Amino acid sequence: MKGSKEPTILILLRLGEITIKSKRTRRRFEKVLLNNIEDALKSNNIHDYRIHREWGRIYIETNDRRALNILRRVFGVKSLSPVIHLEFSNLEDLVKQVVPLTIDKVTGKTFAIRARRVGEHDFTSMDIARELGAALLKYSRGVDLRNPEVEIGVEVRWNRAYIYTEVVEGYGGLPIGTEGRVISLVSGGFDSAVAAWYMLKRGAMVDYLFCNLGGLAHEKGVLSVLKVLADKWSYGYRPVLYIVDFRPLVKEIVDKCDRSLFNIILKRYMYRAAQRIAYNTGAEAIVTGESLGQVSSQTLTNLEVSSRAVEIQILRPLIGMDKDEIIEMAREIGTYEPSSLVEEFCAIFVEHPKTRASLDEVLEEEMKIDEKVFEDIMRRVESIDLKSIGREDLLPADIKIASIPEGAIVVDLRPREEYEEWHYPDAINTSLADLVKLVSKLGKDKTYVLYCRTGAESLEGAVLLRSIGYRAFSLKGPIGRIKCLVRRS
Incomplete structure (x- = not known):
């Protein structure tokens, strides 16, 4: 998107129960849903996005890949998919454009085409599946409509098509604010x-x-x-x-x-x-x-x-x-x-x-x-x-400390290569994922002081250790401050 170095992704949102409501109720519910979608994105500091709405579908264009996981938690969304958008003139043109986009997905695997369409065309959804399947067959291990290793979705709307291979399940339900x-x-x-x-x-x-x-x-x-x-x-x-x-x-x-x-x-x-x-x-x-x-x-x-x-x-x-x-x-x-x-x-x-x-x-x-x-x-x-x-x-008032108590075990949560380049004297290196395993070997009778590059992971680790009965602290500040602390001592 404008001014962004990240590639833009287009996300297709499928609506669930909303689609069976009356037209009047559906319009109201979709309006609430659009408001909730915008709130979800902005609440998570995603401000660079575009929303396009069609009957029964909502499309979100953004350069932030976090959006996929955020939007699946918006109630009213049944499922969503990252899609590739293209325009075509006829069925032959559609197949010609889709094949190079999906060859890598089906190579050496069984596959199925799941096609649906909206609008007037001189071909059916079955025609799309048949022609595209035939074009991809030679690259694959064959078609398996019941239990394919790969499913390729093709959603046609008039002269536009949306291609996807991933369906992320949402939680369905109704948009918050529609039921009081x-x-x-x-x-x-x-x-x-x-x-x-x-x-x-x-x-x-x-x-x-x-x-x-x-x-x-x-x-x-x-x-x-x-x-x-x-x-x-x-x-x-x-x-x-x-x-x-x-x-x-x-x-x-x-x-x-x-x-x-x-x-x-x-x-x-x-x-x-x-x-x-x-x-x-x-x-x-x-x-x-x-x-x-x-x-x-x-x-x-x-x-x-x-x-x-x-x-x-x-x-x-x-x-x-x-x-x-x-x-x-x-x-x-x-x-x-x-x-x-x-x-x-x-x-x-x-x-x-x-x-x-x-x-x-x-x-x-x-x-x-x-x-x-x-x-x-x-x-x-x-x-x-x-x-x-x-x-x-929500944090305990004493969980962040500016200096290291005498006798404390210092734990460095940064990647190994950063630890080897510099670390606090006698600090032990581990990851946040392996922290509990490390301290369980060392015992609960000790004091643990954690640090990382920014202070975020060390804070997370200290909270985690305290929740299971350890005396743990997070050393204040980014790594630069911690290096200064060593020089002063």
Whole structure:
């Protein structure tokens, strides 16, 4: 593109469920999708791009190859392909142009042509597949329509053709912003993050409510989970996190209520808090990560009793999912690692919780609670724009250091050739990928100081090591500063 040294790529986006909507709804949904696509690109510092829209297709032209992985995370996109665009006069001309573009792909392999077309032509999609297949056959190991090693896609639209050999699956769903706003209760654990993701996928703008039970450490853990959802998946709007300090209410329940009903009573108050915020923000539902029968408060009876605390609709996207399925999805969407670090804050354990509570006994116990405590914590609700906070805000305050403590093991994360050219005295060289393997051999009783070329990988490594129980730091500054540090010492 203009002024760029990088080669331009053209990406074809295929729309999913949007295409089965009525014309009026489809136009509205596509408008929202285009806005979300632009937000996705700009949020990831891709500003040099062009968008071309046709019925059922969107084309993105850019010189940044990151766009492919970013755009697959925009809900409403079913799949996408890097394509080569060409114009042709007739079928013979089309085949003549496509053959040299695809010979290398089919050489020595089985292949299939997948053709489709839009517009008026004197040939069919089958004709394209037949003629192009015949022209490529001599270079290949043959045609295999059922299980080819290579698939060549040819999409013809009037006198234009788009050629591709790669199909990257998107996540489908509906564009965020087409289905209103919800408030999702989050704890930082696996379930609530995955539940929120499913609501994003269905086109809802998701804001979050965190009822803090574990103080600042719990809050930072939840923020690290929600930053993944905000930065990686929430295109087209600015998600907000609402924080309520529930610890005074927890003490009130523990001190005054039947402990076997603690989980249900606490959940009912969380629902009430979520409903209050939903009504204040125009949200139409609250969302939870509950799965039927997973824990005592999630039996069918207890869910019914809990739900009776509020009038607003409660959506439970995970209600029929097993824990293994939820964790697998957490890995897929990127919340598994941060969630695994805050899971310990997600429950206050009751030794013998009731699995079939009655509404009458819960209401009787709730009469013992001073409602002023709830009203007081709801007057002190904090809100955070999740896209405005940076990674630095989530890091431990002491993780970056300016000098190396005595007795620390220094680890150089740069490439081997840079390490051999110069390194900090007695530093050990390894890669970020092999860092855990290295320190596991050296032991947890030591202090580790990491450095790299820019400070980014060393910071990532220090966070990683701390998450698994090591005392680790990142040495401040780029490599030039670290060299100066050695000279001064």
